[in-house]
Every structure is written in structure tokens, then in C-alpha cells.
Amino acid sequence: MTTFLRRKATAAALGVLTLTLAGGGIAAAAQPAAKAPVEVAQPGARQPGAQPPVTAAQARADRAAMKATLAPPAPGTIAWAVVRSDGVLLQHSGNVTGAFRFHCCNAGEYRGQYQVTLDYDVHLKAHSATIGTNDQLNVPPGGEISVAPRTLTPNAVFVQTRSSSGAFADRPFHIVIAN
Template identity: 60%
Template sequence: MATFLRRKATAVTLGVLALTLAGGGIAAAQPTTKASTEVAQPGARSSGATQPPVSAADAKRARAALDAVGAQATAAGTVAWAVASSGGSLLRGSPEAVSVTRYGPGQYQVLFNYDVSRKAFQATIGTTDQYNIPPAGEISVAPRLSTINGVFVQTRDSAGTPADRPFHLLVAN
């Protein structure tokens, strides 16, 4: 009888331990009080995380850039590129790069003469002259809202505050 009770006590102890661990795992999996975008993208909480609206003048410039070449499709494997100054000037680029517009601290639009809405973007904070080290900071890119031939670029300093930085942008087709 003592052996039976000892085995029963061991089974109960293991059962309680298993339920405790399972309950702890469930409690750890509960959602936090923060919104999911705030947890995944802390920068989304700060000011300037949204794109500025597309003005009528911006839309007209974008249409004019597309009309200049008839919105031709580019060949697969083509890479378009642009180098922009921190002030929002297009310094150099491939023939497809049309213009750069600065909207505010660290906010830029780069226009191309073809549809880039389904292309891959790569950007880096760069330097605009030879033999210099680029300023420290962060950069992000996204398709420009309501502009199929535009790319939106956001630059920040190392603390995450919007700041003007020169950059290099690649668009892979």
C-alpha cells in the first residue's frame, strides 16, 4: 500500500509540475498591451513615420516623367540608381532617374521614368563626394504612395530622429 501511495504522489507531483509549466507558457504567450506595429517596428511610433501626401504638383511631375518615355517596361535585370544630396538634389544617376524632392527633415521622393511599384529597392546612407565617410544614421525605403514611378526614402540619425542624410538608391527590375 505504501508503494502505491508513493507512486501516486510522484504522479501527482509530475502532473502539477507539467500543468504549472504549461500554464506559465500560456501566460508568457499572452499579447502585450502595445500594438503589434509598435512591438515589431519601434520607429513607427515616432513622428514623421508616414509619407507626406502627394500634392497635385507632385502627381503632375510624376505623370510627366512617365509620359517622357511612354511608360515603357524595362528589361529584367536592369538596375536603375540615383545619388541624392542631403538637400534633395539628384547629383547623378542612371538615365531612368528623373528627380529627387525633399519634403522635410529626412523625407525624400525619388522619381524614375518607369513603373517601379513592383521592383526591389536598396538604399544606403552615402557620401556625395570622393574619399569621405558618410554620416552615421539609418535609412528606409518604400514605394511612394499613389505614385507608381516614385520611391519614398526616409533618413534618420543614429538616435532615430528624422535627419537629412545623403543617400544612394538602387531599383532592381
């Protein structure tokens, strides 16, 4: 009896596996062979995002901020900041040392890209951001925001904001780094 049930379970498992693979093959075959050209792509399609390069001056300033540390916040506490759409730091906790919006020679090249610097290593910390202001009479513009550790800068986070359609856009934001 046990052998019969074992054979039946094996046959059922192979049947499920076969159907799963066949279904995946059908789904893969149903995909169009050619992708639509970029100009025909759906509105709001994501633009590829890459962080701006770290300049030598930025690297020196970020290293100096880490050397002047007050001491990292205790576990379970947070560091936070409110940043205006032009990169000006409006309010912040004690460990936030600065914020700026990236600028470059080409108009709009680094639109919606910011760096928030702290005085301790945050590259392995949890971070979250939302679009918003600290002005009680102003409703912030709609949009999207993403946060990532800053490339080659362990004491900074990179923030990228977009309009609701997915295009890079300067937006005010709040950021929290959990310790």
C-alpha cells in the same frame, strides 16, 4: 502496436501544445500593464513615420515623367541614384528623372524625407538604399535609412533617413531599384 504509438504521439503533441500555450500565457502575463509615458520612453524610440501627401503639382509632374519614358530597363538591370542631403540629384542612371527633399511650412516637419522619381512604374520592383555620398574625401554621417513605394505615385520611391538615435535627419544616400 501501431495504435499504441499513435496514442503516444497524440499525447506528446498535446503536451507540447499545452506547454507552448502555457508559456505564451506566462510571457503575456509578465508584460507590464501600463506603458511608460512618451517622455520616459527609451532614447531613440521610433517616431511614427507617414509619407507626406501628394500634391496636385507633384502628381502632374510624376505623370508627365512616366509619359516621357525612355523604356523601362530590361529585367536583371538596375536603376540607381546618388542624392545629396538637401535632395539634389548628384548622379543617376538614365531612367531616374528627379529627386527632392520634402519641404513644408513648419521647420523640420519633413526632415529626412525624400522622393526619387523614375520614368517607369516601380511600385512592384525591389529597391534598396544606403546612407552615403559620392565625395571620395568625405565619410557620410551615421544613421539609418528606409525605402518604400511612394503613396499614389507608381513611378516614385519614398526614402526616409534618420540619425543613429532614430530621430528624423537629412542624410545623403544611394538608391538602387532592381528590375
